Every structure is written in structure tokens, then in C-alpha cells.
Amino acid sequence: MNCTQTTFSVATLIVAASNLTPPSYAWARADDLVPLPSMTIAPPDLAAMWSDPGFQKSFIGGYGINADVEPRISQDDMALLELVRQLMADSLPAAEALLRDSVRPESSATLDLTLGGTRLQQDKLPEALDNYRSAVAKFPTFRRAYRSIGLICTRTGDFDGAIAAFNRMIELGAADAYTYGLLGYCHSAKQDYQPAEAAYRNALLLQPTSVEWRLGLTRSVFKQSKFEDAASLLDVLLNTFPDKADFWLLQAHTFLGLKQPINAAVNLEILDSIGKSTVDSLYTLGDIYVSQSLPEPALRAYERAIAANPEQDATRAMRCAEALAARGGPSQANSLLEVMKVQLAQNLSDAHRTRLLKLQARLAMNAGKSDEATAATLEEIVKIDPLDGEALMLLGQHFKGAAQPDQAIMYYERAAGLEATAVNAKVKIAQILVSQGRFAEALPLLRDAQSLKPRDDVARYIEQVERASKALH
Numbered sequence: 001m002n003c004t005q006t007t008f009s010v011a012t013l014i015v016a017a018s019n020l021t022p023p024s025y026a027w028a029r030a031d032d033l034v035p036l037p038s039m040t041i042a043p044p045d046l047a048a049m050w051s052d053p054g055f056q057k058s059f060i061g062g063y064g065i066n067a068d069v070e071p072r073i074s075q076d077d078m079a080l081l082e083l084v085r086q087l088m089a090d091s092l093p094a095a096e097a098l099l100r101d102s103v104r105p106e107s108s109a110t111l112d113l114t115l116g117g118t119r120l121q122q123d124k125l126p127e128a129l130d131n132y133r134s135a136v137a138k139f140p141t142f143r144r145a146y147r148s149i150g151l152i153c154t155r156t157g158d159f160d161g162a163i164a165a166f167n168r169m170i171e172l173g174a175a176d177a178y179t180y181g182l183l184g185y186c187h188s189a190k191q192d193y194q195p196a197e198a199a200y201r202n203a204l205l206l207q208p209t210s211v212e213w214r215l216g217l218t219r220s221v222f223k224q225s226k227f228e229d230a231a232s233l234l235d236v237l238l239n240t241f242p243d244k245a246d247f248w249l250l251q252a253h254t255f256l257g258l259k260q261p262i263n264a265a266v267n268l269e270i271l272d273s274i275g276k277s278t279v280d281s282l283y284t285l286g287d288i289y290v291s292q293s294l295p296e297p298a299l300r301a302y303e304r305a306i307a308a309n310p311e312q313d314a315t316r317a318m319r320c321a322e323a324l325a326a327r328g329g330p331s332q333a334n335s336l337l338e339v340m341k342v343q344l345a346q347n348l349s350d351a352h353r354t355r356l357l358k359l360q361a362r363l364a365m366n367a368g369k370s371d372e373a374t375a376a377t378l379e380e381i382v383k384i385d386p387l388d389g390e391a392l393m394l395l396g397q398h399f400k401g402a403a404q405p406d407q408a409i410m411y412y413e414r415a416a417g418l419e420a421t422a423v424n425a426k427v428k429i430a431q432i433l434v435s436q437g438r439f440a441e442a443l444p445l446l447r448d449a450q451s452l453k454p455r456d457d458v459a460r461y462i463e464q465v466e467r468a469s470k471a472l473h
Contacts, residue, residue: 071139073108084114092118103131109138113145125152143174150182159186177207184216188223196220211237218250227257245276252284261288272304279308283316287323295329302336306343314344314352322359330363354381354388361394365401374398386414389421396428405432423453430465439469 073081080102087095099115116131129152135145146169153162166183169175184199200217207213214233221229234251241247252267268285271277277285286301302320306312317340324333337356340348348356358381361374375398381391392415399407409432415425426449430442446462 070142070144071109073110077108077111081110081114084118088118092122096122103134109135109142109145112138113142113148116145116148120148120152125156128152141172143169143172146172147174147179150179154182154186157189159189162186175202177203177210177213179203180206181210181213181216184213184220188216188220191223193220193223197224211241222250222254222257225257227254230254231258243274243276245271245274248274248276249281252281256288261292264288265292277304277308279305279312282308283320286320290320290323290327290329293328295324295327295332298324298329299332299335303339306339310343310346312344312347314340314347314349317344318352318355321356325359325363330367334360334363350384354385354391357381358390358394361398365394365397368401375402387418389415389418389425392418393421393425393428396425400428400432405436408432423449427458434465434468437472439465439472443469 084095096118103111112131112135116128119128132145132149146165150162150165180199181203184196187196197220203213218233231254237247248271252264255264265288282305286298289298321333321336364374378395392411396408396411412425412429415421426445430445433442
């Protein structure tokens with residue numbers, strides 16, 4: 001075989017080597033670049049509901065008697081209740097004491113209910129619950145007692161007990177918006193979102209202006225990935241409360257669920273324009289821009305996120321710089337690294353600094369700007385941690401680009417001794433050997449790498465090197 005043929009074979013193999021899949025580094029994971037709808041929507045505020053005057057009137061304010069569906073009451077008990085009502089205006093404890101001394105097994109269930117009401121208003125929940133259970137034991141269709149049982153069970157976290165009580169009340173033909181709303185709350189607390197959705201829809205139908213029920217319904221449909229419904233519900237809330245930051249944020253995450261990232265970005269920009277953005281919302285905004293290959297607006301969002309809290313941990317900012325580098329924004333990644341070095345200087349751990357320096361080195365090499373300072377930085381990293389495989393690989397890359405193959409092979413060999421970088425390092429060494437026409441030495445390394453982690457591109461490369469090696473003999 002003449003020299004021209006040999007040169008041609010080596011050149012062909014160098015081209016083939018350039019088509020090998022590059023090593024995959026942690027900072028280049030595509031999964032990190034796609035924002036997901038992980039927003040937690042808070043359930044309705046039970047404490048706010050409890051303090052609502054309309055709610056209190058509905059649950060504990062009425063001590064009248066509905067003779068059609070409630071237990072009969074004697075004249076004596078009626079007189080007692082009238083006295084209790086007068087006492088309640090001045091002293092709940094006195095009213096409670098009078099009832100406690102008057103309730104008997106044979107007395108009307110209405111007395112048990114009223115005693116439970118006086119205790120409920122004093123937050124004596126276990127005692128009140130006993131009274132309400134006694135009332136339904138005496139009169140099994142006592143709707144108001146079931147409603148109060150449901151309320152107490154909800155407040156104490158006994159959601160199964162609350163659901164049973166509210167369902168029984170609905171079966172008996174008495175349900176209002178609060179009953180359905182709390183039933184939805186209980187199902188949602190159990191992460192059973194289909195019945196929660198149905199209950200909240202009924203509550204919202206009866207009380208369409210309730211923010212709590214609309215939010216509860218939004219949460220229920222969101223948890224079922226019914227993002228279109230959630231977005232529509234939030235439209236109404238945003239029309240009513242345009243300054244409510246949570247609603248803009250919730251709808252942004254809903255748009256992400258609908259795979260409408262630009263709409264989500266619009267919401268997050270609006271949130272920032274009204275001065276309600278957070279560090280997290282700004283990082284999410286930047287992530288959206290990165291996922292849409294818009295590195296410049298992504299950089300601006302990340303810079304705002306860092307400026308919003310210079311005391312923050314640097315981990316997320318570091319990930320964002322890596323994401324920019326991986327998705328076509330090397331200059332923006334460099335700019336963000338410079339911002340981090342200034343504004344997050346106090347919170348850059350040694351691990352962060354090492355990661356930052358390696359990324360800067362990789363960016364410099366990819367831009368053809370690797371110099372002695374870059375190599376010195378990497379060598380310093382390796383002195384601190386001789387087992388830093390990525391730094392060893394970067395040093396190999398630097399010296400290969402600097403036409404110092406022996407130095408490159410030395411660092412690649414060190415990386416080949418580490419499990420995480422062994423495969424890629426052996427392929428890199430083989431590529432250098434092939435470029436020197438040393439096919440026989442390259443083949444064992446390629447085969448070893450292929451045995452550790454089979455790859456189609458390496459398999460094809462091995463075949464080409466084998467043919468070139470045979471052609472020499």
C-alpha cells in the first residue's frame with residue numbers, strides 16, 4: 001500500500017471519529033431544561049372559612065326547630081331551650097352548664113345538638129362531637145347534627161368521618177355550598193380528586209362568587225392534568241383579582257401543563273411587571289426561554305433571579321448556566337457565570353467553584369479559545385481532586401487541541417482509570433492513535449470501550465479502523 005492510500009485511510013477515519021457521539025456530561029441533560037408543572041396549589045383556607053360570618057350562621061348559628069325533619073321536643077324542653085338561648089347571648093359557659101345538667105338519655109336529640117353547639121363555639125371539639133353523635137344516635141335523620149359532625153371531623157383531620165357525615169346529610173336532602181365545599185376539601189385532602197372536583201363544582205354552582213371553591217376546583221382539575229379547565233377557572237380569578245400574584249403563577253404552571261410555554265412566559269413576565277415575581281418564578285421564566293432556544297431573554301431572567309436574592313444558594317444558578325451552554329447559548333452562559341462570581345461570591349462552595357471553572361474551560365475550548373490559563377485552572381482542579389474525571393477529560397481535550405498528543409493521552413489515560421469516564425476516555429485515546437496511523441494500538445481500546453458500553457457509532461468506527469489496519473498489512 002502506498003503513502004497516498006495510507007494518508008487517505010487515516011483522513012477518512014479522522015472524519016469518522018468526528019461523527020462519534022460526544023460524551024454526555026451532567027450539565028447537558030435535556031431533562032433539566034424542560035420546566036414541568038410542579039406548582040403546588042394550596043387547598044382552600046379552612047381557618048378563613050371558619051371565621052366567615054355566613055359560614056358560622058349556617059353551621060352553628062341556628063337553634064330553631066324544623067318539625068318536618070327534626071326530632072319532636074316537649075314543652076319542658078322547649079322552655080329550657082328558650083332559657084338557654086337567653087343565656088348564650090351573655091355566657092356560653094353558663095348555657096353549656098345548664099344543658100349539661102339537663103341532657104338525659106330520654107331527652108330530645110335537639111338538646112344534645114344545642115349542647116354540642118355551645119361547646120363547638122368554645123372550640124371544645126371532642127366534647128361537641130360526642131354530643132352530635134349522641135344526637136344522631138337518638139334521631140338517625142338529624143341533618144344538622146350530621147353537618148356539625150362533618151365540620152368537626154374536617155377540622156380535626158378525620159376526613160373519612162367528615163365525608164361519611166356530609167354524604168349522609170346530602171342523602172337526607174340537605175346540602176348547601178358549604179357542605180359541598182367542605183366535602184370537596186376532604187376528598188382533596190385524601191388526594192381523591194375526582195369526587196373532590198364533583199363536590200367543588202356543586203359548591204361553586206350554589207356559591208359562584210366563592211374564591212375558595214373556585215381555587216379548590218382548580219386544584220382538583222390541575223391534579224388530574226385537566227389543565228385546560230384549570231386555565232379557564234384561573235381566567236375568571238385573574239379578571240377579578242388582576243393583582244393576585246398566586247393566580248398568575250398558577251396559570252403559568254397550568255400553561256406549562258398544556259405545553260404552551262410562551263403563554264406561561266407571558267404570565268411570568270406580567271408577574272414581574274407588577275412587582276410580584278419571586279426567585280423561583282424568574283428561574284422558571286429563564287428555563288422556559290432556554291427550552292425555546294431563546295438564550296438572551298433567558299439570561300435576563302436568570303440575572304433578575306440572582307439579583308432578587310444575592311444570598312441564595314448557587315446550585316440553581318449553576319444549573320441554569322449549564323443549561324444555557326447546552327442549548328446554544330455559550331456567550332450567555334459565560335455572562336451568567338461572571339454574574340455569579342460577583343453577586344453570589346459569598347455562597348459559592350468549593351464544589352460550585354470547581355463546577356464553574358470546568359464549565360468556563362469547556363466553553364473556552366468549544367469556542368477555540370482554550371489557552372494556558374484554562375489548562376492551569378484545570379490542572380489546579382485535578383491537584384485538588386485527582387479523581388475528577390471531567391477535569392481530566394477537559395485537560396485531554398485541551399492538549400489535543402494544542403497539538404500535544406502525548407500530554408492529551410496522559411490525561412485521557414488517567415480518566416480511563418475512572419469508572420465514570422473510562423469509556424469516553426478510551427475512545428478519545430483511540431482517536432489520537434488513529435490520527436497517528438497506529439491502528440493496531442487503537443483497536444484494543446475501542447473494543448474495550450465497546451464491551452463496557454456498546455454504542456452503534458463506536459461499532460461502526462471499529463469496523464473502519466479494522467479495515468484500515470488490514471489494508472496496511
